[in-house]
Amino acid sequence: MTTHRTGSDTVVQVRGLTKTYGSRDVLRDVDLEIGAGETYALLGPNGAGKSTTIEILEGLRRHDSGEVRVLGEDPISAPRSWKSRLGFVSQSTGDFGPYTPRELLRHFATIYPNPRDVDEVLDLVGLTSQAGLRANKMSGGQQRRLDVALGIVGRPEMLFLDEPTTGFDPEARHQFWTMLRGLSAEGTAILLTTHYLDEAAQLADRVGVLTDGRIVAEAPPAELGGPEARTPLVRWVDDAGITQERRTTEPARLVAELVAASNGAEVPGLEIRRPELEDIYLELIAEREAADATATAATGSSDAARIIAAAPHHPQHSEGAPA
Numbered sequence: 001m002t003t004h005r006t007g008s009d010t011v012v013q014v015r016g017l018t019k020t021y022g023s024r025d026v027l028r029d030v031d032l033e034i035g036a037g038e039t040y041a042l043l044g045p046n047g048a049g050k051s052t053t054i055e056i057l058e059g060l061r062r063h064d065s066g067e068v069r070v071l072g073e074d075p076i077s078a079p080r081s082w083k084s085r086l087g088f089v090s091q092s093t094g095d096f097g098p099y100t101p102r103e104l105l106r107h108f109a110t111i112y113p114n115p116r117d118v119d120e121v122l123d124l125v126g127l128t129s130q131a132g133l134r135a136n137k138m139s140g141g142q143q144r145r146l147d148v149a150l151g152i153v154g155r156p157e158m159l160f161l162d163e164p165t166t167g168f169d170p171e172a173r174h175q176f177w178t179m180l181r182g183l184s185a186e187g188t189a190i191l192l193t194t195h196y197l198d199e200a201a202q203l204a205d206r207v208g209v210l211t212d213g214r215i216v217a218e219a220p221p222a223e224l225g226g227p228e229a230r231t232p233l234v235r236w237v238d239d240a241g242i243t244q245e246r247r248t249t250e251p252a253r254l255v256a257e258l259v260a261a262s263n264g265a266e267v268p269g270l271e272i273r274r275p276e277l278e279d280i281y282l283e284l285i286a287e288r289e290a291a292d293a294t295a296t297a298a299t300g301s302s303d304a305a306r307i308i309a310a311a312p313h314h315p316q317h318s319e320g321a322p323a
């Protein structure tokens with residue numbers, strides 16, 4: 001399923017990655033490659049394993065089997081200098097203590113060998129006018145922008161963004177997209193998870209759909225699901241008041257036929273929809289869930305049954321080397 005990249009600019013290389021929590025297989029045989037300057041969006045429903053994947057790549061979690069290389073190193077045994085080449089924005093906002101965004105950024109900038117200018121970063125994330133305010137008192141969206149600022153101040157070669165724009169207002173999201181395009185143009189590789197499919201469509205060179213621990217589809221956003229998935233859908237209400245829909249590659253012809261059949265009158269409820277990434281993603285997930293339900297019915301087992309059978313279950317926490 002994975003479209004392997006080749007070349008010396010590979011930043012992330014993952015082969016056959018598996019991860020189990022207790023008796024639960026969270027990642028099963030995941031392959032992933034991301035190149036310099038590439039933005040890869042990892043999509044998937046809640047609990048699919050996206051954050052687990054990112055945490056393994058960051059060296060915060062151990063994996064069970066498979067090969068993982070980020071900037072040529074195994075994250076678990078990588079030297080300290082390796083971390084300074086990465087940028088992280090995790091899913092939850094941190095506690096900023098009594099400090100202001102400018103103070104925090106100045107402090108973090110000292111950790112990196114070639115940091116960005118603090119004022120430039122404040123400007124990039126739209127926090128210039130909040131730079132001197134106490135960060136803990138800023139709004140949720142502003143704190144999230146600060147998370148992003150802290151993630152990029154070290155001029156990372158590889159940037160991990162776990163649902164970075166949660167809480168952003170629309171203007172901030174657009175500003176963020178522009179900023180990411182700039183980082184990408186400078187050669188930064190970006191791994192992004194998001195539940196905003198428009199964000200993935202806007203930013204990603206490739207998207208991967210992770211569900212049930214596997215990447216079930218991977219392609220540039222405009223190609224996911226293949227050409228079939230993009231066939232326009234025409235919907236209208238017929239004489240009996242019943243909503244009809246038909247997929248056709250010639251929607252204009254179908255509309256002309258409908259108009260002719262109604263003697264030139266308006267066709268009630270007429271709508272032509274061209275499936276977007278979100279429609280295609282939802283269809284992929286629904287297909288997958290239907291296939292899993294069929295398999296479960298056939299074997300008479302389910303994840304829930306396996307988990308109950310394996311109880312007591314003790315969740316693990318941070319397993320990797322300290323940051």
Ligand SMILES: Nc1ncnc2c1ncn2[C@@H]1O[C@H](COP(=O)(O)OP(=O)(O)OP(=O)(O)O)[C@@H](O)[C@H]1O
Nearest residue numbers: 021026045046047048049050051052053315316317
């Ligand atoms: N430390 C842990 N111990 C046990 N199970 C865990 C642990 N961390 C995550 N899980 C489980 O692993 C699965 C994958 O979680 P993960 O956070 O990677 O999903 P996700 O795709 O990032 O979800 P979301 O979109 O909700 O952020 C979930 O079922 C979750 O409950």
